[in-house]
Amino acid sequence: MEMICLIYFSILGILSLILFILGVYFMILDYSMIMEFNLISLNSSSFMMTVLFDWMSLLFMSFVLFISSMVIFYSSEYMHGDLYINRFIMLVVMFVLSMMLLIISPNLISILLGWDGLGLVSYCLVIYYQNIKSYNAGMLTALTNRIGDVALLMSIAWMMNYGSWNYVFYLEFMKNDFYMTLISFLVVLAAMTKSAQIPFSSWLPAAMAAPTPVSSLVHSSTLVTAGVYLLIRFGICFNVELKLILLVFASLTMFMSGLGANFEFDLKKIIALSTLSQLGLMMSILSLGEFKLAFYHLLTHALFKALLFMCAGNIIHNFMNCQDIRYMGGLVNFMPLTCVFLNISNLSLCGLPFLSGFYSKDLIVEVMSMAYLNVFIYMIFYISIGLTMCYSIRLTYYLLMGNFNFLSLNNLSESGYLMLKGMGGLILFVIFSGSMLMWLMFPSPYFICLPSIFKLMTLFMIMIGGLIGLEISKFNLNYKLKSMNFYSISLFFSSMWNMPIMSTFGVNYYPIFMGEYYKNFDQGWIEYYGGQNLSFSLFKLGNLFQFMFKNHLKIYFLMMVLWLVFLLINL
Structure with missing residues (x-):
């Protein structure tokens, strides 16, 4: 079993290194390549497979392969004892291959193949543990993503008005065409379902029913980032109205998930909601027209979020599959190295200066401050940054500093050396990738001219968010809210503004319930x-x-x- 994992780890790691070197080479030369393979020639019709290699696709593929290689290495110990480990590894590899197909496709048909592959394999991975919760979560994930698949199918149908499905040929000079407006609207809808923006957010925390290595892969660089990547590719042809709609939904998602994470007690769901918050940040800066910045944050976020999930997996593994953070506490005494990794990736997520998350987040917020928009967007960006710090400090307090509330007879230890090695492979990149990618992607620096108070606003919000997070962690929030009759409000925020209820009962229970009345009414x-x-x-x-x-x-x-x-x- 470990041998298979090592083979896949080696292959994916070597491929990742080759693609990274190629990506940097293409970036320096500002070079891109479209290759066409003739699959079938029938009479005068040719069926071509088209692939696009430029610095963006090569770098993203390199990061996906690197993270997936570490995840497979980590899985060899995490999934130890599973009778069907080979099937699990195969599913993960199929998942990565689907993502590869999506990344290198300049063609809507092959994008749909990769897109659907992601949806189907993610369903198999979410229901991997085969219990009622997994089945429900898998169905919610699959059906929500089907909306995006249908939108892509419709955009394929509308692209029949052009000469081919290779969208890269038409983006620039067809941007004012009605058909292209319609296609771009459908693509945005597809991306919103895959990247779980409001009102399709409920599937993302539900997908936590999957094994933790899968969560680490899905929520860092594959499934949820597919929508953002698609929008980066299509972004040239979006009109102002579409960008504005996307900006409103993305900023609301960022705010909603940041607020919800402060009321959640499930370790994996807190990290899932933080992923949702970062996706909202990427989507909102993308809708302001900064595609390179969105891609930059996509890469840095992939690294520290993968590490964060791996640390959470190690903790859950040691706590006998308990995910409630109220049982944890004082872990720094039992699992020091895991806590160091968790703390570094958590602070990187917050945007603490000179860790990788700081470079991308700070640049995004400063560019947004320079753009002339409105007070609502300005405030929601900074409040969301504060909320990120707030739930991160709360998580750190509950895990590392609070009282240990688990069984007094326990066997907590860091004996999982393979898991620690898998995490150790990511830690250096979590610290240094921000500055490294900054030097590569922005060789001529951005000139940002802001007043001192605006320039320091990010640090102010980080400090305020940290203080609030520390204060709300010091007392048992659940108990206090019950005593103040605010329990229903906390329930509303922690359930993501009742979105899971609307996604399940709203489309299932109520139509069947109303059907009884219709039957009696029309006889x-x-x-x-x-x-x-x-x-x-x-x-x-x-x-x-x-x-x-x-x-x-x-x-x-x-x-x-x-x-x-x-x-x-x-x-």
Whole structure:
């Protein structure tokens, strides 16, 4: 079992290194390459497979392969004892291959193949543990993502107005065309479902039912980032109205998930909500027209979020699959190295100066401050940064500093050396990747001219958020809220503004419930004039035609006899 994991780890790691070197080479030369492979030639029609290699696709592929290699190495110990480990590894590899196909495709058909591959394999991975919670989460994930798949299928149909499905040829000079506006709207809808923006957010915390290595891969660099990557590719042809709609939804998602994470007690759900918050940040800066910045944050976020999930997995593993942070505490005494990794990735997520998250987040916020927009967007960006710090400090307090509330007879230790090595492979990149990518992607620095108070606003919000996070952690929030009759409000915030209820009961329970009243109201007339009577009429008509076709010679001769009789009578 470990041998298979090591083989995949080695192959993916070497590929990642090669692609990174190629990506840097392409970036320096400002070089891109479109390759076409002729699959089938039939008469005068050619079926071509097109792939696009430029610095963006190569770098992203390199990061995805690197993280997936570390995740597979980590899984060899995390999933130890699983009878079907080979199937698990195969599913993870299929997942990565689907993402590869999506990244290198300049063609909507092959994008759909990768997109659907991600959706199907993610369903198999979410239901991996095969219990009721997993099945429900898997169904919610799959059905929400189907909306995006249908939007992509519709955009493929609208692209038949052009000469081919290679969208890269049409983005620039067809941007004012009505068809391209329609296609871009459908692509934005697809990206919003895959990247879990409001109102499709409920599937992302539900997908935490998957094994933790899968969560680490899904929530850092593959499934949820597919939507952002698609928008980076399509971004040239978006009009102002579409960007504004996307900006509103993305900023609300960022705010909602940051607020919700402060009321959550499930370790993996807190990290999932932080992913949602970062996706909102990427989408909102993307809708302000800064595609390179969105991509930059996408890469840095992938590294520290993968490490954060791996640390959470190690903690859950040691706590006998307990995920409630109220049971944890004082972990720094039991699992020092895991806590160091967790703390570094958490502070990187907050945007603490000179860690990788700081470079991308600070630049994004400063560029947003320079852009002339409105107070609502300005405030929601800074409040979301404060909320990120708030839930990160709360998590750190509960895990590292609070009282240890687990079983007094326990066996907490850092004996999982393979898991620690898997995490150790990421830690240097979490610290240094921000500055490294900054030097590579922005060789000529951005000139940002802001007043001192605006320049220091990010640090102020980090400090204020940290202080609030520390204060709300010091007392048992749940108990206090109950005593102050605010329990329903906390429930509202922690359940993501009731979105999971709307996603499940809203589309399932209420139509069936209302169906009873409709049945009594129309007394079966809708059935008579609708589907049932139509099928009955078609059945009768079909029988008549069948009778006529089976006996057509008899009917022909009978008609001939009748015609002769009619002729004789007239004579």
